[in-house]
Amino acid sequence: MNRLPTFNFRVWMVAAAAPIFxxxxxxxxxxxxxxxxxxxxxxxxxxxxxxxxxxxxGCQLQNVVITTTSSGPCLWQVKIQVESQPGIDxxxxxxxxxxxxxTPIGVSQGHISVDNDVLAGTYPLDVDVAPTTGGQTFHIPLxxxxxxxxxVPPPTPIPEEICSLTIQDGWxxxxxxxxxxxxVFPDRPTRQLVRLGPTAFRAELPMVLxxxxxxxxxxxxVGEAALDRRNTIEIRGISRGAVNVPVRFRFSVxxxxxxxxxxxxxxxxxxxxxxxGPCRVDSRPFTFRVDTTDGVPPPKSxxxxxxxxxxxxxxxxxxxxxxxxxxxxxxxxxxxxVTVEGTVIETHAPVLQFHPILLSPASAEEQKALKEESDxxxxxxxxxxxxxxxxKPGTLVAVRHPVRDMSHIVQGVEEGTIAWIKRLFKDAIxxxxxxxxxAINAERTLASLLGAGDRVVILMRNQDMDLVRxxxxxxxxxxxxxxxxxxxxxxxxxxxLAHTLPYLWSRTQMLEQxxxxxxxxxxxxxxxxxxQVFDQEKRRRHHASxxxxxxxxxxxxxxxxxxxxxWNLLHILQAKPDPELLLVRGALVFSDTLxxxxxxxxxxxxxxxxxxxxxxxxxxxxxxxxxxxxxPAIR
Numbered sequence: 001m002n003r004l005p006t007f008n009f010r011v012w013m014v015a016a017a018a019p020i021f022x023x024x025x026x027x028x029x030x031x032x033x034x035x036x037x038x039x040x041x042x043x044x045x046x047x048x049x050x051x052x053x054x055x056x057x058g059c060q061l062q063n064v065v066i067t068t069t070s071s072g073p074c075l076w077q078v079k080i081q082v083e084s085q086p087g088i089d090x091x092x093x094x095x096x097x098x099x100x101x102x103t104p105i106g107v108s109q110g111h112i113s114v115d116n117d118v119l120a121g122t123y124p125l126d127v128d129v130a131p132t133t134g135g136q137t138f139h140i141p142l143x144x145x146x147x148x149x150x151x152v153p154p155p156t157p158i159p160e161e162i163c164s165l166t167i168q169d170g171w172x173x174x175x176x177x178x179x180x181x182x183x184v185f186p187d188r189p190t191r192q193l194v195r196l197g198p199t200a201f202r203a204e205l206p207m208v209l210x211x212x213x214x215x216x217x218x219x220x221x222v223g224e225a226a227l228d229r230r231n232t233i234e235i236r237g238i239s240r241g242a243v244n245v246p247v248r249f250r251f252s253v254x255x256x257x258x259x260x261x262x263x264x265x266x267x268x269x270x271x272x273x274x275x276x277g278p279c280r281v282d283s284r285p286f287t288f289r290v291d292t293t294d295g296v297p298p299p300k301s302x303x304x305x306x307x308x309x310x311x312x313x314x315x316x317x318x319x320x321x322x323x324x325x326x327x328x329x330x331x332x333x334x335x336x337x338v339t340v341e342g343t344v345i346e347t348h349a350p351v352l353q354f355h356p357i358l359l360s361p362a363s364a365e366e367q368k369a370l371k372e373e374s375d376x377x378x379x380x381x382x383x384x385x386x387x388x389x390x391x392k393p394g395t396l397v398a399v400r401h402p403v404r405d406m407s408h409i410v411q412g413v414e415e416g417t418i419a420w421i422k423r424l425f426k427d428a429i430x431x432x433x434x435x436x437x438x439a440i441n442a443e444r445t446l447a448s449l450l451g452a453g454d455r456v457v458i459l460m461r462n463q464d465m466d467l468v469r470x471x472x473x474x475x476x477x478x479x480x481x482x483x484x485x486x487x488x489x490x491x492x493x494x495x496x497l498a499h500t501l502p503y504l505w506s507r508t509q510m511l512e513q514x515x516x517x518x519x520x521x522x523x524x525x526x527x528x529x530x531x532q533v534f535d536q537e538k539r540r541r542h543h544a545s546x547x548x549x550x551x552x553x554x555x556x557x558x559x560x561x562x563x564x565x566x567w568n569l570l571h572i573l574q575a576k577p578d579p580e581l582l583l584v585r586g587a588l589v590f591s592d593t594l595x596x597x598x599x600x601x602x603x604x605x606x607x608x609x610x611x612x613x614x615x616x617x618x619x620x621x622x623x624x625x626x627x628x629x630x631x632p633a634i635r
Contacts, residue, residue: 161277165239165286170199170338171218172233172320175295176211176390178528179230180204181219182563183543185514185525191567195221196341199235203342205563206570207316210392212307212531214295214539215251215263215318231293233320235336238283241274246325247334249290251297255344256314263308264297266290268325273334275324288322288336294539295529305537310344317341347573349385349396350454350497354378355444356403359410359464366461367403373486374459375400380490381457381497383534388494388548388561390570393535409439410467437468441481455500456481457493479503491548491559498549498565501572514564522551526560 173180173193180193180203187193194202201221207213217229233249246268252260274284290296297306310316321337323329356374358367378398386393444456458481460468465485469475474484474492476499484492499505507517518525524544531539542560546552549565 161279163239163241163275163277163279165237165241165275165334165336166283167199167235167237167336169237170233170235170320171201171229172318172338172340173201173203173216173218174207174213174318174340174342175216175529176208176213177388177530178205178561178563178566179216179219181221183219183226183527185516185563187222191563192222193218193220195224199338201338201340203340205567206343206345207310208390208392208570209311209313209344209346210309211390212305212393212537213309214292214297214307214529214531215320216292216295216529231291232289233292233296233338234287234289235320235322235338236285236287237336238285239274240279240281240283241276242278242280243274243276244272245275247273247288247322248325249288250321250323252319252321253308253310254317254319255310255312256316258312260319264306273322273324273336275334290320293541295531299537299539307531307537313344313346315341316344345570345574347391347395347570348575349389349391349573350501351397351399352378352381352455352457352493352497353399353401353444354457354459355401356459357406357440357444357464358403359407359460359467361407362461370459370461370486371403374403377457377459377484377490377493381493382490384490384494384548385497386535387530387532388491388566390566390573393532406440406443409443410436433468437477437483440468441477444481454480455497457484457496458482459484459486461486476500476504495548498569501569505568509568510564513568514562518547518550518562520549520551522546522553524553524557525550526562528560528563530560 180191181187182191185191189204191205194204196202201218215233217232217234219228219230220226248268249264249266251263251265253263254260269288269290271286271288273286273288291298295307297308300306318340319337320339322334323332324334325332354374354377356370358370362370378400382394382396382398385391385396389396440458444458460483462485465472465483468483472483474482474496476482476496479500479502482493482496482500484496507519510517510519516523516525524546526542526545526547528542529539530542531537533540540558542558544553545560546557547562547565548559549562552559
């Protein structure tokens with residue numbers, strides 16, 4: 001015969017700091033018939049334990065689990081729920097013993113301490129019973145009635161004595177991939193970390209709307225010596241308190257005037273804060289830190305991303321504060337905090353048009369392989385750009401096109417222009433290659449712009465690429481067109497794309513903006529913390545890595561983006577390429593002594609301008625070499 005519980009025990013409730021007595025009476029409702037597979041001969045004992053993750057003292061009733069045990073094949077789980085009692089704070093204790101481990105209390109009684117503002121009434125207490133041998137759960141609804149003895153008046157609360165404290169130092173910075181205070185590139189306005197006070201900073205490198213973000217320690221604010229503190233966020237100070245309280249870190253963000261949004265709250269810290277009185281004459285130091293080796297919020301699992309994002313454009317403020325673990329918000333604040341202010345911007349990714357083209361005959365198998373390679377490059381470019389570029393993931397669009405036979409352009413160059421090239425230039429082969437490149441560039445640029453594309457990526461086989469530039473691997477031919485050989489990866493296209501933002505961002509711009517040139521060089525100048533790899537959160541610290549704009553330092557060196565490249569893209573990608581433009585097409589050929597050119601048909605379209613408006617008048621085009629030698633104007 002099954003033996004079910006007849007919970008008829010009384011539990012006395014004693015006010016934690018007052019001579020007020022409460023009576024808790026449990027009574028069982030009429031249970032339903034137990035399942036047919038419920039085992040017989042279940043002798044029931046009971047114990048009470050802290051629920052995993054709960055903290056004591058101060059456990060709310062919801063954070064306590066009662067588990068019944070027996071020598072028979074039974075497992076009893078009591079789920080306690082308190083309704084209509086905001087502010088109730090119950091602690092189950094056996095005979096006053098503090099609940100911090102599994103402690104038997106028998107089957108009859110125990111003490112419960114309750115805050116003075118608890119309301120009398122009847123509340124549910126549900127028991128779910130399940131056999132350890134398997135089978136259905138048997139639900140037993142109970143009620144407990146709380147009575148208050150009002151004959152004794154409530155005591156007058158004794159306020160806490162909060163002792164004075166002084167915050168002496170602290171640090172924190174946000175990162176979406178690169179550091180505010182880079183290891184190798186010098187601090188310059190708009191890309192540096194400025195200390196505003198002992199625990200207040202301004203991060204000048206803007207944050208990108210919707211891009212995964214983590215919090216880290218620092219290397220150096222502007223004007224201070226470098227000291228590697230990247231792996232901890234810390235706050236230091238002194239206090240005159242004599243009584244310690246448990247604390248934890250809470251991180252939040254304020255965005256453009258919105259109320260604070262919590263990002264992450266840590267577990268209770270191992271050290272405590274000397275906060276309460278009686279206050280001492282002398283001061284005691286305190287230091288609180290949270291590990292940022294993998295950033296804050298810390299990672300959980302590959303399937304559970306924890307990085308946060310900024311959701312509004314405009315000013316922001318990040319707050320890392322030390323709060324009391326024995327109090328609930330908003331009464332848990334201690335005034336100990338670090339803040340970082342900055343700006344959130346929105347960036348716009350270009351639309352890439354991937355065109356696999358042929359300049360010579362190809363078999364069906366060769367055409368299929370070329371198309372697959374082009375599609376592979378398109379997908380890889382999207383993934384790598386999400387990782388490296390200051391963009392919200394998924395915003396770069398790569399449009400895939402079928403294989404196109406453009407051998408007619410080769411024939412047109414041979415038949416229509418070779419004669420006058422030979423008359424003007426001694427090296428007709430080089431001139432013919434340049435003109436072929438210009439013809440492909442012009443034809444694909446027009447097709448892309450009329451099809452709402454921002455950049456064209458032309459993928460060709462080696463034998464076709466050799467017709468244009470036999471010695472080149474990949475290159476940005478113009479502000480709109482990128483040539484890529486087969487066999488590369490997504491980082492190849494991203495490298496050339498960065499050259500076009502704006503065209504031609506390369507050695508000269510690196511020296512001007514960053515003080516060094518690392519283009520196509522094996523220089524380890526990429527530092528930061530990668531947050532995602534190929535559209536999944538997968539964190540990786542970069543310390544002296546190879547750069548996407550340079551060569552590999554060695555075959556095992558990972559690639560990352562240098563802070564200066566990232567900074568340039570932050571500013572360029574804020575502009576959306578959509579103004580109304582006049583597309584002017586033409587061809588120029590020149591030597592040391594001769595130059596010639598022709599204007600092709602013009603079109604009205606939308607896009608990003610390549611040239612600033614000049615004062616040369618309508619119908620006038622002037623060109624200049626890198627040495628500032630101005631060619632005769634073409635009208």
